[in-house]
Amino acid sequence: MYTTFWLNPQFKVALQHPDTEGQSGCSFLVALMQKDRRRQRREGKDMETIGFAIYEVPEEYTGRAGVHLKRDFFLSHSSSARSELFINLREVSSRFCLPQGEYIIVPSTFEPQKDGDFVLRVFSERPADSQELDDEITADMPEEVELDESQIDASFKNLFRQLAGAEMEISTSKLQTILNRIISKHKDLKTDGFGKEACRCMITLTDTTGTGKLGLTEFHVLWEKIKRYLTVFRKFDLDKSGTMSSYEMRMALESAGFKLNNHLFQLIILRYAKEDLNVDFDNFVNCLIRLETMFKTFKEMDTDADGAVSFSFIQWVTLTMFA
Structure with a gap:
């Protein structure tokens, strides 16, 4: 009980x-x-x-x-x-x-x-x-440490070369192909596959150069995020159904560092759950990526840390259309 x-x-x-x-x-x-x-x-x-x-x-x-x-x-x-x-x-x-x-x-x-x-x-x-x-709305996300290529092990570099090809960059379409190939091998997860919008959002979160593509270090950051999300998903998929029920989802989000009030959590279930109110793995990752993006963006704009920011119209459109 x-x-x-x-x-x-x-x-x-x-x-x-x-x-x-x-x-x-x-x-x-x-x-x-x-x-x-x-x-x-x-x-x-x-x-x-x-x-x-x-x-x-x-x-x-x-x-x-x-x-x-x-x-x-x-x-x-x-x-x-x-x-x-x-x-x-x-x-x-x-x-x-x-x-x-x-x-x-x-x-x-x-x-x-x-x-x-x-x-x-x-x-x-x-x-x-x-x-x-x-609950109060808070986010306790792991601090991102800037990596130098020398800190990335050789096996991951070889993997990146194989995935990125001659351009040595991961575009939205490449990321979609990579993630869907990987996730198809995990038979314990239910998923419809990652869409282009979700992959574009992931790139937006980790792209530090503004090119719309991921280099080696940026891809490494994203790779580690998805591995962490997979660990959380499996830990809180208590009935091993391959999906998150609303109860499991709330515990999983809190474990990932996000405390949300009831209203926000209900909006998340409406946005990311299927008709049976369960959340599959790709939507789980999409949700965490979007939450992380929004908390990170707000924190950057809240320069005086008073919990409130003001937007110009162009800032509002940019955030809502491209975040």
Whole structure:
């Protein structure tokens, strides 16, 4: 359960006003409703079995009010209350009376790794504050060390000569051919192959000369990135399906150094996942390359490190069209 449960959305409710003066009990009702199930039923899909759990926030966590709680919290803390049943109804609701304090509500399906839209409503007898817990957006990417050709081993140089040909440069079309030949040998990975746009984006990230092609040292940097991405992909493909589920994807992105809030992560799944909401290897690499490009570009433009930049129109068009 806790392998993926902690990745679910989390909502904090602060019960500050007891129902009766001189007592500590705070009454409230929690209702969890599945969205778009009528439409999905017409498509032959049944209701998911849903419910929720409520956890009291201990003192050592109260200062981390807006931070999405991690797996260790749920391994070491039991729930204070739960929905009466996990059942395949459109809406599940339960009434509770708990001592005043801060609580985390975690909605979930009974079976792990099920995706769906929902509405969570909380009705309280007295005023209560609430907020969704979310991660701050950060990127912790390995620092790139400028390489000299003398630092690259002979076997890689020979490989580069074979791949680059007489021009001794890797163009977009060459990179596409190389990557698709390599990936076709990894039978454990599901992929539709790397497209030209994805390869152009990779070259943009690592091309330091502005030629639109990769030399030896630039190709070495890209090669090491893709090897690292492959290691991450295999590590978090927990069911060995050759693809990333949304739960696996979130853990994989965090392992690769990217912490994203729920909104951004949902946009990534919409952009890079297939119809079954799984992400194959080429889209996984495309996603990481694009994230790295955007974080790197923002960091370069944020010269005063205040977390905000301004764009001229030409800068905006250049970034959105060619990044």
